[in-house]
Amino acid sequence: MTDTKKKLAITELALRDGHQSLLATRMRLDDMLPICEKLDTIGYWSIEAWGGATFDTCLRYLKEGPWVRLRELNKALPNTPIQMLLRGQNLLGYRHYADDVVKKFVDMAAANGVDVFRVFDAMNDLRNVRTAVNQVKANDKHAEGTICYTTSPVHTLEYFIDLGKGFEDMGCDTLAIKDMAGLLTPTATRELILALKQSVSIPLHLHSHATAGVAEMVQWEAVHAGCDIIDTAISPLAGGTSHPPTEAMVAAFAGTEYDTGLNLVALQEIAAYFKEVRKKYARFESDSTGVDTRVFVNQIPGGMISNLANQLRDQGAQDKMDAVLDEIPRVRKDFGYPPLVTPTSQIVGTQAVLNVMSGKKYKVITNETRDYLKGLYGRALGEINEEVRKLAIGDEEPIDIRPADLLVPELDALTREVGDRATSVEDVLSYALFPTIALEFFEERASGQFKPESLDTPLEASSTPEVVTAPSL
């Protein structure tokens, strides 16, 4: 051991991506608070505990104030930075928001307890994250720029380096690689990290889903190539579509020059706690908690395949699955190879289904496809198929500006609109993001009687997630 010992840092995902991946985002604050004191002693680099799908789920199903959750967690974790996942200009909602809403949202998240903001855009369009990142820095908080990792003929190492530099130039404090589909192999990871390390000087943070069973090796190689921080989930919320187990990664690096210094026995106690908690959410367990390597064959994220399977089953067209899986890469190519993550995964997937079901490519075109091809989600990295674009928007010119530049300030209007049903700025923001369910939530709150979904009754047939829509013109 030398003095140059390089401690590996760990972000714990139990309170956000762990249960979002494995338990339909259903974990309640009541099951988090009892373990926070112990979590807070561990010495994590951060605990991801807010954002992603949790905000929506809190309002919609748990009838739990998302801002209350954040404040409570902030009180319960005084020594550990709280991390959130933020979809850039899209925040946590279903459309792009005007800059004034984005700024206020970041202000309030910071004020209520978020320390680390992981900011990404599905198109990797830096223009869609700049407002959020700037506002994080204006609040003196930690901004983590985030590359959505994918593979395609245009997603070269050079491209990812440029993107990383873009985030660094923007003032980001760290750079995350978000491998939502679990596409990274150990070898690809080594190459990517080595390349980024040569060109980007801010610390690197790896987030790679364990779906295909290779994420532990991916992290092992990443750390040896210079990655500074890895994302793990305590073992009862690890594996499958979630992430490598915290204890396993801590044990694997123990005694090496990357030793995390985290206490394995304390982590085992946390694991024992969450093992019991998980049982309460049995009705939200998905059928696919095992290893699934299909992403290496067809490059399509596992979650997207399940959604498509549901869509096709609803239409009695299960037999079209293979045709749809074959069509997806073609649509993705026509669209200039967007990463497949919310919302692009839904846009590409739905269009592929229509291309197959209608018997003719682009005979039926969704509004989301139209918006996408207009440029309303941002700029694609690859070339758009101009024939397809013509079919979708005719002679209309696609936009070349930042999509949110089309939006006028909207906070005042939203504030007036919601009126005294909102009791705080945070309420207005909840209303901005999820108008209908926020109003329902406010109403239940005012009545003194929340009606959360039950943990006991069987889960209703899963519905396809809503599509994030582009700003309407």
Added chain:
Amino acid sequence: MTDTKKKLAITELALRDGHQSLLATRMRLDDMLPICEKLDTIGYWSIEAWGGATFDTCLRYLKEGPWVRLRELNKALPNTPIQMLLRGQNLLGYRHYADDVVKKFVDMAAANGVDVFRVFDAMNDLRNVRTAVNQVKANDKHAEGTICYTTSPVHTLEYFIDLGKGFEDMGCDTLAIKDMAGLLTPTATRELILALKQSVSIPLHLHSHATAGVAEMVQWEAVHAGCDIIDTAISPLAGGTSHPPTEAMVAAFAGTEYDTGLNLVALQEIAAYFKEVRKKYARFESDSTGVDTRVFVNQIPGGMISNLANQLRDQGAQDKMDAVLDEIPRVRKDFGYPPLVTPTSQIVGTQAVLNVMSGKKYKVITNETRDYLKGLYGRALGEINEEVRKLAIGDEEPIDIRPADLLVPELDALTREVGDRATSVEDVLSYALFPTIALEFFEERASGQFKPESLDTPLEASSTPEVVTAPSL
């Protein structure tokens, strides 16, 4: 890619250790045969499909002829070597056997379809494996010498190298490292493999249980250090106390110089098959299929801890668990640091329980402890605590010869004893290994009416596995 491309070889464990680890060894031949044609096209180095606990389970619970199973698998897998796990002089039974029984058993296993014999001894005492290994070679089959991996002050790299050389000198074709407790870390693995590679010229084969969630990284490092063959289980029978998922390891090495060349899509089809099969055995699922890193804290295999917990619960002494876990390393030290694997894990564990429960160390001493300290299981690597030995066997001299040298030939006597209830040499061997249940099995077979345990009714309270006893004098 160069011409020196070094293909990584894979042993598939689905048909033996996979279900032994996860489904109490209960998988039936009927659930294996339908997928054999596909398994046989993969190009595995071997398929482990016999031995271990399967022989006992076939006779005891499934009422399935273990020799019939072997012949059927051999017919169904014409292109793939069938591998078995053999406990040296102990074969698959509960005591040491005379050499004539060991030789005949190997002859019959070879004749009925075993191609690769993985031979180990719990004490790593080469004298306990020599008869079996020689007989494998006499049958022109593949002998795999096996190191039981453990950690202790006396288990040095030099020791493992000597042991490996001992197996090589004995004529073994490959050398396996059997990490039954999942104690190997990636770094320890790298050191071990590099050291063995320098001194042993036969190919290395790694078997490391995934209990602690680090086995994928262990294999990744092992292969880069020169390991030639790794043990994996198709994903629905992987993870937890089993092994790394086959598809994940194949995907991880794909495109590297260690590419296995195995077809990922074909493996996914096999996985889909076993995913359904596993559901049939739900009643045999253990509660601990997740990641458990406690072995890195106390060096005690997970399976041993569950057995001890059962023992203590039966005696209403759950509160003694911590005391027992503290006592185990002390007993193990007194015993000269045996690896903790059947039967040594039971001997050490039971003695530790008695030391705690009786309130005084070695106040009560089991027959197995006595036999162990007499040398009847073989030679311990470390020094035996002579005070403890004196307490156990008084002034009696421990033996210094090979334990089986105390046994006279027994095959003829066994043959006479079982008489015409046995209809073949194989039957005599079944009777030699499991006298009581073999006779029951023969009786049911003669009556034309097997009574296998049901797959539907709830599992009875798990009983502690029988202890393998030393040869009685």
